Each structure stands twice: as structure tokens, then as C-alpha cells.
Amino acid sequence: MKTFRPERTQRRRILRAFAALPIAGLPLTTLLGALARAHAEPAAVSDAALTAAAQILNVMDFEPLAKATLPPAHFAYLATGADDDQTVRLNHEAFSHYQIRSRRLIDVSHADLSTQVFGQPWTCPIYLSAVGSMRAFHPDGELAVARAAGAKSALMMLSTVATTSIEDAIAARGTPVWQQLYTTDDWSITQAIVRRAERAGSSAIVLTVDNLTGRNNETLERAKRVDTRDCAQCHVSDFAGYTRRKPMLAGLDLSHATELSPLNMSWDFFARLRGVVSGKLIIKGIVTAEDAALAVRHGADGIVVSNHGGRDEETLRPSIDCLPEVVAAVKRRVPVFVDGGIRRGTDVFKALALGATGVGIGRPYVWGLAAFGQSGVEAVIDLLTRELRQIMRQAGTPTIAAITPEHVIHG
Numbered sequence: 154m155k156t157f158r159p160e161r162t163q164r165r166r167i168l169r170a171f172a173a174l175p176i177a178g179l180p181l182t183t184l185l186g187a188l189a190r191a192h193a194e195p196a197a198v199s200d201a202a203l204t205a206a207a208q209i210l211n212v213m214d215f216e217p218l219a220k221a222t223l224p225p226a227h228f229a230y231l232a233t234g235a236d237d238d239q240t241v242r243l244n245h246e247a248f249s250h251y252q253i254r255s256r257r258l259i260d261v262s263h264a265d266l267s268t269q270v271f272g273q274p275w276t277c278p279i280y281l282s283a284v285g286s287m288r289a290f291h292p293d294g295e296l297a298v299a300r301a302a303g304a305k306s307a308l309m310m311l312s313t314v315a316t317t318s319i320e321d322a323i324a325a326r327g328t329p330v331w332q333q334l335y336t337t338d339d340w341s342i343t344q345a346i347v348r349r350a351e352r353a354g355s356s357a358i359v360l361t362v363d364n365l366t367g368r369n370n371e372t373l374e375r376a377k378r379v380d381t382r383d384c385a386q387c388h389v390s391d392f393a394g395y396t397r398r399k400p401m402l403a404g405l406d407l408s409h410a411t412e413l414s415p416l417n418m419s420w421d422f423f424a425r426l427r428g429v430v431s432g433k434l435i436i437k438g439i440v441t442a443e444d445a446a447l448a449v450r451h452g453a454d455g456i457v458v459s460n461h462g463g464r465d466e467e468t469l470r471p472s473i474d475c476l477p478e479v480v481a482a483v484k485r486r487v488p489v490f491v492d493g494g495i496r497r498g499t500d501v502f503k504a505l506a507l508g509a510t511g512v513g514i515g516r517p518y519v520w521g522l523a524a525f526g527q528s529g530v531e532a533v534i535d536l537l538t539r540e541l542r543q544i545m546r547q548a549g550t551p552t553i554a555a556i557t558p559e560h561v562i563h564g
């Protein structure tokens with residue numbers, strides 16, 4: 154790949170390109186630093202990566218930049234999903250089957266994106282969903298994400314297999330994060346993670362139930378054949394390797410555990426977990442009305458409609474299509490969240506109209522992280538927030554509460 158060493162005139166050209174960008178606050182030094190890292194050569198960046206950077210208009214524009222920055226296997230781990238990746242693609246495409254019914258002549262001069270979740274104020278309904286192994290995408294990993302979440306007052310959900318501890322993530326965000334929970338097949342480990350997260354100040358435990366041990370990710374397997382570098386972070390295939398450097402598991406005796414998300418997990422397990430979680434207990438990965446009703450009956454405080462970004466099973470059922478039946482079954486007893494394929498402010502709007510209280514993003518903020526570290530994550534949040542504000546105004550909904558099912562139609 155051709156590399157590019159910016160001279161004075163070239164720097165001016167880059168600055169001009171950046172001045173034209175709608176996202177404020179990605180300084181030139183950040184751009185050069187991120188791109189230089191990609192090529193492991195100080196201040197040298199590829200033309201291709203630079204071109205990609207100069208074209209950022211929406212969150213999807215970060216993806217090619219992340220690809221240019223990351224080792225192929227790390228990018229494959231981030232980008233791909235189960236079998237043929239069709240669920241990954243459909244998660245986003247499905248949003249185009251919902252259309253917005255805009256109302257006119259409503260004063261939208263003050264668009265207020267704030268909302269309340271569990272009685273707590275959120276400045277915006279968009280949150281950063283759990284992503285494991287983030288140091289595989291940027292040396293600052295979850296710390297950069299937590300700082301960005303703090304700067305933008307966005308909620309962050311920390312993965313059990315994060316490369317940063319919950320204590321450090323909370324210190325970096327400045328306020329508590331939610332702790333996502335992988336269980337392992339050893340109850341004492343589950344209990345220890347819950348205790349530690351609650352002691353650190355986490356107000357919610359989010360149990361992931363859709364990622365059973367043994368996913369089939371062929372794209373990643375192919376990438377690993379080509380990119381044979383050793384990886385101690387993200388795509389190690391065996392339990393011992395994958396869990397080795399994960400701070401939330403450090404100091405725990407893993408010798409009796411063989412699985413991260415055991416095949417025998419059942420509602421009995423959920424009931425037992427309910428007994429030890431003193432804060433909110435949220436269940437992530439529900440896609441049917443039946444399971445939503447069971448979750449509420451078993452004491453869940455919140456439900457995340459999710460298919461794990463299409464990473465675990467090729468169901469071909471986009472999560473946005475699962476949201477209405479879950480919302481109907483829950484009957485407002487607990488908040489319902491949704492993630493999967495959210496790439497536009499209009500996607501967020503449609504999810505809210507269909508009854509979501511909060512809307513999670515996964516890959517988009519990691520693209521931003523891979524390209525620019527903390528600033529990239531902030532830029533992704535800014536872009537989505539700006540787009541959401543725009544569509545709220547267009548649709549005649551000046552507040553989040555004003556967005557109702559009448560504002561969306563499935564066609």
C-alpha cells in the first residue's frame with residue numbers, strides 16, 4: 154500500500170478536508186496518530202486510509218477506516234457473524250421496511266433528546282452496548298470508550314470479557330457503567346463477577362443469553378488462515394486462551410469452568426441469579442414474546458431485544474422485527490431496549506417509535522474507536538445524536554416521549 158508522509162502543503166490539504174467535515178472535534182493530530190498506528194510507522198499514513206477519513210459523513214464511513222487500521226483477523230472478528238453473515242446484514246436492512254409518518258406544524262424549535270431509564274436521567278436514548286476485547290481494536294480499548302461515554306454522557310455496558318476492569322472503566326467514565334455478564338459453567342465465578350461489579354458501583358447486571366458456546370463464524374476462520382499472527386485478545390478459539398487476559402476474570406479459579414456461556418443455562422439459572430443480584434437485572438438476547446413474558450415472570454428488570462449483532466446464529470430475523478412482539482408482551486412492566494444494525498438517527502427513531510426505551514450500538518462505535526480512539530467514539534455518538542435530532546424535528550416530535558407508534562408504519 155502506498156504510504157503518505159504529510160508535508161506542510163499536504164497538511165494544509167488535510168486540514169481543509171477536515172474543515173469540510175460535519176463532525177467537529179477530530180483534530181488533525183488524532184487523524185495522523187490513528188492512521189500512523191495502522192501502518193506502524195510514525196506520521197506515515199496510506200492514501201487509501203486518508204481518503205476514507207476525509208469522507209466521513211455518517212457512522213458507516215468509519216468502517217473502511219477501521220478496516221484499513223486493523224489486522225485482518227481483528228477486523229473479521231469485529232465485522233462478521235454466523236454462517237453467511239445474512240443476519241448481520243438484515244439487521245440493518247430491515248430498518249428500510251419501516252417508514253416514518255411525519256406530522257407537521259408542531260413547534261420543534263427545542264428538540265429534547267433526554268429521557269429517563271430506571272428513574273435515572275439519560276441525555277440521549279443511545280447507549281454503547283457490550284463489546285469484548287476492545288484492546289484488539291485500539292491500545293486504549295475500553296478506557297477510550299469509557300472516556301468518550303463520560304464526555305457524551307452516554308451509558309456504557311462493559312463486557313465480562315473486556316480488556317479493562319470495571320473499576321477502571323467506571324473511573325474513566327466518571328459514573329457507573331452497566332456490567333454485562335457471561336456466566337461460565339461454574340456458579341462461583343458468576344457470583345464473584347456480580348459481587349465485584351456491584352461493589353464497584355455498577356447499577357445493572359446484563360445477562361447475555363443468546364451467545365451459547367460454539368458459534369460458527371466462517372469468515373473469521375478464513376481470515377485467521379491468512380492472518381496467522383498470535384492474538385491474545387479477541388479471536389483465540391479455546392476457553393482458556395480467550396479468558397486468560399480478561400481483568401474481570403483475573404484472580405478467579407477458572408479450572409472448573411470450560412464454557413463462557415454454557416449450553417445448559419436455563420430459567421432456573423436466571424432465577425438463581427435473580428437471588429444474588431441486588432441492583433437491576435437485565436436480560437440481553439430476547440427475540441420472542443414468549444421469552445419476554447417468561448423474563449418478566451422471573452423478575453427481569455429490563456429486556457434487551459438482540460440477536461447479538463447476528464454474530465451467533467443465522468436466524469435471518471432482524472432484531473427490529475422482533476421488537477414489536479416483545480414490547481406487546483411486556484406491556485410496559487419493564488423497559489425494553491434493542492440493538493442490532495442501528496446505523497442512522499432514523500433507525501434510532503424507528504426503534505423508539507416501536508416501543509424501545511433505549512437503543513444500543515455495537516460495531517459503529519468500535520469502528521470509531523479503531524480509527525481514532527476516544528475522539529472516534531465521540532464522533533460516532535455525535536453523528537447519531539445529530540441525525541436523531543434532525544428526524545425528531547422533521548417528524549414533529551420535539552421530545553423522546555412524543556415519539557409514538559403512530560410515527561412509524563411497516564410497509
Ligand SMILES: Cc1cc2nc3c(=O)[nH]c(=O)nc-3n(C[C@H](O)[C@H](O)[C@H](O)COP(=O)(O)O)c2cc1C
Pocket residue numbers: 230231232244282283284285312313314333361437459460461462463464492493494495513514515516517
Ligand atoms: C466485536 C464484538 C464483540 C461483542 N462482545 C459482546 C460481549 O462481550 N457481550 C455481549 O453481550 N455482546 C457482545 N457483542 C454484541 C453487542 O453487544 C451488540 O449486541 C451488537 O453488536 C449490536 O449489533 P451492531 O453491532 O449491529 O450494532 C459484541 C459485538 C461485537 C461486534
Ligand SMILES: CCCCC(=O)C(=O)O
Pocket residue numbers: 285314364413461464
Ligand atoms: C465468546 C464471545 C465473547 C465476546 C462476544 O460476545 C462476541 O464476540 O460477540
